[in-house]
Amino acid sequence: MSTDNLTKKDENEEAIIVENPFHSARLKPKRKGKKPPKLLAVVHQSGCTGCEICIQGCPVDSIELVPGPNPENPQFQQTVEIDLARCIGCQNCSQDCPWETIIMYEHNDAFTAWSGETLFSELYIDENKVEEIKKSVVSE
Numbered sequence: 001m002s003t004d005n006l007t008k009k010d011e012n013e014e015a016i017i018v019e020n021p022f023h024s025a026r027l028k029p030k031r032k033g034k035k036p037p038k039l040l041a042v043v044h045q046s047g048c049t050g051c052e053i054c055i056q057g058c059p060v061d062s063i064e065l066v067p068g069p070n071p072e073n074p075q076f077q078q079t080v081e082i083d084l085a086r087c088i089g090c091q092n093c094s095q096d097c098p099w100e101t102i103i104m105y106e107h108n109d110a111f112t113a114w115s116g117e118t119l120f121s122e123l124y125i126d127e128n129k130v131e132e133i134k135k136s137v138v139s140e
């Protein structure tokens with residue numbers, strides 16, 4: 001996926017969002033085929049309870065958990081996010097979510113929806129954060 005369209009308003013500045021190269025999802029198989037899917041799924045995280053039901057039905061394992069804020073109890077207030085680079089648009093998750101908080105979007109509209117509806121992401125991060133992580137890895 002091109003993440004060129006991913007931006008996020010952050011403290012009045014528009015952040016450029018890129019794939020997090022350090023996320024374990026990057027080790028999973030990439031989406032096959034040259035054409036992107038017509039539809040992509042986006043989690044409206046404000047309505048997500050972190051119940052994990054959607055994860056079971058994803059045929060390509062492209063739904064990732066986002067741990068809650070307390071590292072000692074990461075399941076508390078956890079949520080999920082979808083790897084847009086790997087989603088094939090099958091719609092299983094949007095049909096399975098009991099809270100109807102996963103919405104299917106036309107491919108190009110999904111990036112705008114992601115920006116508006118994502119509260120916590122570990123798959124896609126501010127490009128400046130990538131540099132910070134690289135530096136902290138080198139200095140360890």
Ligand code: SF4
Nearest residue numbers: 058087088090091093
């Ligand atoms: S639409 Fe299908 S492939 Fe995409 S995240 Fe949902 S279940 Fe997975």
Ligand code: SF4
Nearest residue numbers: 048049051052054097
């Ligand atoms: S099924 Fe819905 S509420 Fe449950 S984790 Fe998935 S998106 Fe969140």
